Amino acid sequence: MIFGLPVISVTIWLPIVFGILVLATGDDKNAPLARVLALVGSILGFLVTVPLYTGFDASTSAMQFVELHDWITRFNIHYHLGVDGISMLFILLNSFFTVIVVMAGWKVIEKRVSQYMAAFLVMSGIVNGVFAALDSILFYVFWEAMLIPMFIIIGVWGGPNRIYATMKFFLYTLLGSLLMLVALIYLYNLTGGSFSILDFHQVAIPMTAQILIFIAFFFAFAVKVPMFPVHTWLPDAHVEAPTGGSVVLAAIMLKVGAYGFLRFSMPITPDASHKLAGIMIALSLIAVVYIGLVALMQSDMKKLVAYSSISHMGFVTLGLFIFNAYGMEGALLQMLSHGFVAGALFLCIGVLYDRVHSRQIADYGGVANKMPVFAAFFMLFAMANSGLPGTSAFVGEFMVVMGAIKINFWYAFAAASTLIFGAAYTLWMYKRVIFGTVTNHHVAELTDINAREILIMTILAVAVLVMGLYPLPLADIMHVSVNDLLLHVAHSKLPL
Amino acid sequence: MNLMANIIPAAAEIFLLAMTCLILIVDVILAKHSKFITYALVQLTLLGCSIITVGTHENNVVYAFNNMYVDDLMSDVLKIISYLGMSMVLIYSRQYLKLRGLFTGEFMVLALFALLGMNVMISANHFLTLYLGLELLSLSLYAMVALQRDSAIATEAAMKYFVLGALASGLLLYGMSMLYGATGSLELGAISNAIMQGVPNKSLLAFGLVFILAGLAFKLGVVPFHMWVPDVYHGAPTAVTMLIGSVPKLAAFAFTTRILVEGLQSLEHDWSGMLIVLAIASMAIGNLSAIAQTNLKRMLAYSTITHMGFMLLGFISGGIEGYGSAMFYTVVYMMMSLGAFGMIMLLSRAGFEADTLNDFKGLNQRSPWLAFMMMLLMLSMAGIPPTVGFYAKFSVLNSIIQTGHTWLAIVAVMFSLIGAFYYLRIIKLMYFDTPESHTPILVGSDTGLLISINGLGVLFLGLMPGTLMSICAVSVQQSLLLH
Numbered sequence: 001m002i003f004g005l006p007v008i009s010v011t012i013w014l015p016i017v018f019g020i021l022v023l024a025t026g027d028d029k030n031a032p033l034a035r036v037l038a039l040v041g042s043i044l045g046f047l048v049t050v051p052l053y054t055g056f057d058a059s060t061s062a063m064q065f066v067e068l069h070d071w072i073t074r075f076n077i078h079y080h081l082g083v084d085g086i087s088m089l090f091i092l093l094n095s096f097f098t099v100i101v102v103m104a105g106w107k108v109i110e111k112r113v114s115q116y117m118a119a120f121l122v123m124s125g126i127v128n129g130v131f132a133a134l135d136s137i138l139f140y141v142f143w144e145a146m147l148i149p150m151f152i153i154i155g156v157w158g159g160p161n162r163i164y165a166t167m168k169f170f171l172y173t174l175l176g177s178l179l180m181l182v183a184l185i186y187l188y189n190l191t192g193g194s195f196s197i198l199d200f201h202q203v204a205i206p207m208t209a210q211i212l213i214f215i216a217f218f219f220a221f222a223v224k225v226p227m228f229p230v231h232t233w234l235p236d237a238h239v240e241a242p243t244g245g246s247v248v249l250a251a252i253m254l255k256v257g258a259y260g261f262l263r264f265s266m267p268i269t270p271d272a273s274h275k276l277a278g279i280m281i282a283l284s285l286i287a288v289v290y291i292g293l294v295a296l297m298q299s300d301m302k303k304l305v306a307y308s309s310i311s312h313m314g315f316v317t318l319g320l321f322i323f324n325a326y327g328m329e330g331a332l333l334q335m336l337s338h339g340f341v342a343g344a345l346f347l348c349i350g351v352l353y354d355r356v357h358s359r360q361i362a363d364y365g366g367v368a369n370k371m372p373v374f375a376a377f378f379m380l381f382a383m384a385n386s387g388l389p390g391t392s393a394f395v396g397e398f399m400v401v402m403g404a405i406k407i408n409f410w411y412a413f414a415a416a417s418t419l420i421f422g423a424a425y426t427l428w429m430y431k432r433v434i435f436g437t438v439t440n441h442h443v444a445e446l447t448d449i450n451a452r453e454i455l456i457m458t459i460l461a462v463a464v465l466v467m468g469l470y471p472l473p474l475a476d477i478m479h480v481s482v483n484d485l486l487l488h489v490a491h492s493k494l495p496l
Numbered sequence: 497m498n499l500m501a502n503i504i505p506a507a508a509e510i511f512l513l514a515m516t517c518l519i520l521i522v523d524v525i526l527a528k529h530s531k532f533i534t535y536a537l538v539q540l541t542l543l544g545c546s547i548i549t550v551g552t553h554e555n556n557v558v559y560a561f562n563n564m565y566v567d568d569l570m571s572d573v574l575k576i577i578s579y580l581g582m583s584m585v586l587i588y589s590r591q592y593l594k595l596r597g598l599f600t601g602e603f604m605v606l607a608l609f610a611l612l613g614m615n616v617m618i619s620a621n622h623f624l625t626l627y628l629g630l631e632l633l634s635l636s637l638y639a640m641v642a643l644q645r646d647s648a649i650a651t652e653a654a655m656k657y658f659v660l661g662a663l664a665s666g667l668l669l670y671g672m673s674m675l676y677g678a679t680g681s682l683e684l685g686a687i688s689n690a691i692m693q694g695v696p697n698k699s700l701l702a703f704g705l706v707f708i709l710a711g712l713a714f715k716l717g718v719v720p721f722h723m724w725v726p727d728v729y730h731g732a733p734t735a736v737t738m739l740i741g742s743v744p745k746l747a748a749f750a751f752t753t754r755i756l757v758e759g760l761q762s763l764e765h766d767w768s769g770m771l772i773v774l775a776i777a778s779m780a781i782g783n784l785s786a787i788a789q790t791n792l793k794r795m796l797a798y799s800t801i802t803h804m805g806f807m808l809l810g811f812i813s814g815g816i817e818g819y820g821s822a823m824f825y826t827v828v829y830m831m832m833s834l835g836a837f838g839m840i841m842l843l844s845r846a847g848f849e850a851d852t853l854n855d856f857k858g859l860n861q862r863s864p865w866l867a868f869m870m871m872l873l874m875l876s877m878a879g880i881p882p883t884v885g886f887y888a889k890f891s892v893l894n895s896i897i898q899t900g901h902t903w904l905a906i907v908a909v910m911f912s913l914i915g916a917f918y919y920l921r922i923i924k925l926m927y928f929d930t931p932e933s934h935t936p937i938l939v940g941s942d943t944g945l946l947i948s949i950n951g952l953g954v955l956f957l958g959l960m961p962g963t964l965m966s967i968c969a970v971s972v973q974q975s976l977l978l979h
Contacts, residue, residue, distance in 0.1 A: 073966070074969060115864075141882050144880050148875065162928070171916065174916055182897065186902060189898050
């Protein structure tokens, strides 16, 4: 309880209310007020998630902080919220990144400031709703509503090809969502009239139906992750999105898809999940290896990091579908870590873009001479992206590889190759951008990052290092929930 | 049966008729510049009708005039919503009509006659009453489309509407006469009983059903009987388009329910198969054609076709769930359509119609509030939560999956995906593009307030859809399953 209000509801609605307040400041005359209000809203939004962490009981896999109210009684739909060890950390991650994004857009966004800030705040609340919803229709409402602010963010503040990118983003994700909706309604009828996700977990489903439901969910979640071959929206959306948009896409949006697999696909259709695990693993490995190679060839920094995200998310889906504790916990840690690392890399690229207005690697060179502080931070994040031990990325990747080797050596072999490719494309990019001699007058005129940017980078750097050196508290939180999920998935749900 | 027992169920319609005639006379006496009095009288009439409808409500189904007329919960709910809708149409269009010299007594009287026709259709329990209501509605609409006498495009639209409408009425009458031949009655209950007991001439029944369905499909504007819709929507003055595109859909829903469910329920197996074809064709052609439109009114016309196709899915699944969801869908559609056409009229000025897509370019820079309202309306039409359009689609999909037509639900959502594109395009134009003109938008306080209520209503009902859903389900349940 926060001031007598239920915690999760506050984490959802507080940012949304602040978003509306920010929107009410109107046009750009009041931009300073809008910025301050947005910062206050996002910081408060993060602070109210802290009780979730401090009050969390890691010894149970049951849902905690549960809120249950009638919503649409006619269809037995409830306002049902709660978190477990799988979802809780993502709410924190999301609220944390909202603060970062507001700070990152502080000076850079000059047109329609209030709308920009409001869109991010509203989205922050909606995404918290996605992670906390225990009623599938409530989940669906948040899930779809999430698209609207992102659609606007990319479309208004994005790069030159933003319209194409944002339309593609919206329609691609809508395709998956609509199929999921059909599956949810089907399950509603199967359970005899309940939309509760927890009831879906218990209901027996025949094999054919399981496979069809799995496919419907697959479309919804795989598009969001994104998995090969439905990943093509991501590079477009990332490249065209403003820095804040890219950060949120990478840090939050992609996690929502993997979370969907954990919360829906695997527990609701365990038999289909096992049956189709081979395909999922294959697609994951293709993403890891092939997309890693694609990343190597990029000349656009944002595109490179976007492809690297897809490749890293391949690790996550691989970890999920090998069905052991190493893999799953590794996947979850990888999701958290990737949020920080990819978010930080996009911020770094944003720093360069704000000054030079180019994302082409070829337009840079010798940046270290002009921006030594920035180069140091960038180095850390680049190393983290290549999976250097001691950074957060290493923990997750290592655990997934450990999990995979128990199943099949070659899975682990293919997955581990990313440690080479990842290092190759990230460090090669780093070398071309940062090192060498100053190549052109744009670079020569660069100024190093200011106090605001240093603050953002420091926070992220600390997070990456702490997670890398001491991941135990995080693993502890998810441990019981993950084991329970694995136990649940191991039992067949076919009707007797 | 005594007179009062007959009059009470129809009291609202009788009042409406009397008031319309009175307004017709008052309007002739009034000077040209004092049409506001007529307008106020019309609004008062609508208010009076609502009060009478609520006041004469009975908990059970009441028949009047030798079973030709029925007063049940469904008819009361639909009537009250149609008064509300008509009142909104008039508020939205007042300024627009004034600027075009169409703010005349004729417009308002015709609108009231159209409303009377709809209410008769909603309450009809007999083929003759149904037909009477339908013709009263249609004839009023034909005249309204042609109201702008010197506009060639409006005249053409009226002509087309009239000719095709007459053809459809003919089909309908022909079908009715065949059913009469097969069952020996024109009363819906009696027809239903006769069919249940077995009809000797099956082929006559089948032909009758086909003709009636064709007539219905024409009035609903579903493929392949949709040809008139885009031209009429485009050609008519926007105020009239708004009227055609909103409130009569309620009557069309009632009309379909009365004939197919109350009269021909036992042939459900036959007509639901035909409806599947109509529904899929409408969703396909409506959505695909809407993409190619550059005129917003035409685009909304194709979107109507799609929405009506989607609504038919509710009929295909049947039962309280199905009919209730179809009713909910229709009510929600009326609300969205009022808002969308209202927005066109808000942005129009004297001598300028804001009816092309380009007129919406950069609306967010000209008026962020209006752009936001339009965004809500478009998202609702696309069926994206948290707007009410989502629940409309959701309840129809639910009913259809419940009856085991999961494949049909998948087809429907795939076409919704295509539909989402052209609604999103409007949002894209408003938010991402730069405006073509910077003419200030003059919004009257009444229309400004109404569009805000309309837009926020779509959002509010999206957050709290339960009550309206239940009202629709309960009224269908009480009206259709008691006999």
